[in-house]
Amino acid sequence: MPRQPSRPRRRSYDQYCAAARALDAVGDRWTLLIVRELLAGPRRYTDLHADLPGVSTDMLAGRLKDMERDELVTRRRLPAPVSASVYELTDRGRALLPVLRALAEFGAPDLGEPRPTDAVRAHWFAVPLLRALEGTPGRVVQVTLDEGEFHVRAGDDGPAYGDGPAEQPDAYLRTDTATCRALASGELSLAEAIAAGRAELTERVRTG
Template sequence: MPRQPSRRRSYDQYCAAARALDAVGDRWTLLIVRELLAGPRRYTDLHADLPGVSTDVLASRLKDMERDELATRRRLPPPSPAYVYELTDRGRELMPVLRALSGWGASVLDGPRPTDAVRAHWFAIPLLRALDGVAGEGVIGIALDEGEFHVRIGPDGPSYGDGPAPAPDARLRMDAPTCLAVGRGEVSVGEGVRTGRIELSGTGPLGAELAQLD
């Protein structure tokens, strides 16, 4: 028998917030958006970077996101046989929502609990706020003990990607507590560089601007 489409859950309230939560209010959905904001991801990669989600729930959430036109699935060109999921324009419009949630949650984010998983790129969204004032354009590589991610500075504001950038214009190395402090606004990038908490490499215009960023 053909599989029946899942029934849309709804708050049945004529309210913009309720309509938004109809689409993204289920558990895991916004965290899937967080992962896809870093770029297209294979199902296996999503599952690996969402510890605790079951395969059934992940598959269900991705189908819901396709139905709600938040994400699409496409096949990679040969010779790769894999499919990737990526956000639509409407899905990418959730970036400010994730940034607001991260800013709100960062104030209570103390040290990791024994059961907490950690991924380097999870520090990217709070860090974007500290880079909003960067006037130049380019790619910044961020290296933590937990791994690497990169931030792209462009005319539409900063965005991020998982893993190292092939040829970053500047590179910042710091520990996770420093990265979190920068994201909270407790330490500026320039202050971190001057005090030795952040190691900056890159002698171009972007590196020079980061060294002075307060």
């Protein structure tokens, strides 16, 4: 009987510590950025690769397998006529939203001006903006920047944000990247940005 190839040993810090156990699962390069993308909801592999500039196809495939093993993501086939599979976060994976929010808050003061080598996606501002948008009218806020549109669900149990316009937003926020950076870092409050003319917030007019 041919010998079965042994599976590679799972890398671990081998420390009886809750933080070390967490890093065993999410401490590898790209893992938390994949979580960031999937907080928007189910994504196809090609969509993930497009919004994670710099990751190789082999690296992305490997990380997704690791995350499936660790029950952070699951993969499912979309029903006909769509012939594609999507990855989505499990409850365990969605529980990482506070971790991403804390990391965004920690890193926001270091953003500065974009470097020439920096890729930019509008929806990357979604998680940093969650705190600034708490208390805005309604639950779904559609944000428009020069770089594109996204929407956030403040306080919702579903995906934290979505790329592109929302189907039925409760409010619309129009601003720019520099103001988003200031809101994310806490340099400006939303009320201050509006008063300074750097942001415009309007509620959706409801009929009926």
